Amino acid sequence: METMQINIGKICNLSCKHCHVEAGPNRTESMTQNTMAQCLQVMADYDIKTLDITGGAPELNPNFMWLIQEAAHLRRHVMLRTNLTLLDKPGYNHLPEFFARNRVELVSSLPYYSSKDADRQRGNGVFQNSIDVLRGLNDLGYGQEKSGLKLHLAYNPGGAFLPAPQQAIEADYRRVLTLSNPMCRNQISVSWDGYLYDCDFNQMLGLPFSPRSISKLCLADFQERQICVNNHCYACTAGSGSSCGGTVV
Ligand code: SF4
Numbered sequence: 001m002e003t004m005q006i007n008i009g010k011i012c013n014l015s016c017k018h019c020h021v022e023a024g025p026n027r028t029e030s031m032t033q034n035t036m037a038q039c040l041q042v043m044a045d046y047d048i049k050t051l052d053i054t055g056g057a058p059e060l061n062p063n064f065m066w067l068i069q070e071a072a073h074l075r076r077h078v079m080l081r082t083n084l085t086l087l088d089k090p091g092y093n094h095l096p097e098f099f100a101r102n103r104v105e106l107v108s109s110l111p112y113y114s115s116k117d118a119d120r121q122r123g124n125g126v127f128q129n130s131i132d133v134l135r136g137l138n139d140l141g142y143g144q145e146k147s148g149l150k151l152h153l154a155y156n157p158g159g160a161f162l163p164a165p166q167q168a169i170e171a172d173y174r175r176v177l178t179l180s181n182p183m184c185r186n187q188i189s190v191s192w193d194g195y196l197y198d199c200d201f202n203q204m205l206g207l208p209f210s211p212r213s214i215s216k217l218c219l220a221d222f223q224e225r226q227i228c229v230n231n232h233c234y235a236c237t238a239g240s241g242s243s244c245g246g247t248v249v
């Protein structure tokens with residue numbers, strides 16, 4: 001026995017079409033601290049190494065943090081299944097740092113990599129909310145190679161059909177959500193007269209970012225800037241980057 005997976009409640013802030021738990025805001029089932037303590041005791045007695053926490057939205061159980069802390073004291077590895085969307089809300093936005101401190105492995109459901117499909121399954125605005133939270137988790141080290149903080153994205157089929165092979169889905173998620181190759185991610189483009197652009201294409205189209213001049217460059221601002229995207233970026237990103245810095249396919 002390596003893993004104990006516990007469902008700590010069926011209450012959820014979402015009501016997804018694909019939910020096999022039929023979780024939602026109107027459910028009331030919630031694991032008590034006493035039952036959690038019994039689970040932890042069994043993990044200790046039988047040296048079960050991994051605690052896998054699921055729900056509903058586990059964050060809504062009032063003893064959720066206590067459970068993670070106790071598991072960490074027992075030196076168990078904790079995995080958490082989260083729908084992400086609570087993690088930037090008042091009362092919950094301290095949790096990402098708490099997860100990082102306790103080395104919690106996150107399995108984040110994101111039904112699809114397009115907002116249209118994800119929102120159809122989960123509700124309007126959920127996709128963008130999830131992306132915002134994922135970015136915050138990335139900033140804490142989640143999903144960054146050397147941090148050891150693991151972050152998984154879970155695909156959920158939107159109907160009665162099997163998902164495509166994981167490798168193919170993973171490649172699609174990475175291609176659409178990460179786009180690490182376009183040169184605007186790691187280059188700065190300076191025009192002959194000292195002005196700054198995201199890339200050579202944007203320079204030729206006169207699409208600058210601010211501050212505009214090399215004499216006013218602040219690297220922190222540069223790294224946090226919004227890249228000016230336009231129709232030409234479709235061609236660039238379809239090949240994983242531009243012909244100058246990416247792949248020719
Ligand atoms: S977020 Fe998860 S638990 Fe909540 S309704 Fe959706 S699938 Fe069910």
Ligand code: SF4
Pocket residue numbers: 182183184185198199200201202227228229230232233236237241242
């Ligand atoms: S064309 Fe668009 S995606 Fe490609 S490098 Fe320039 S700004 Fe980035």
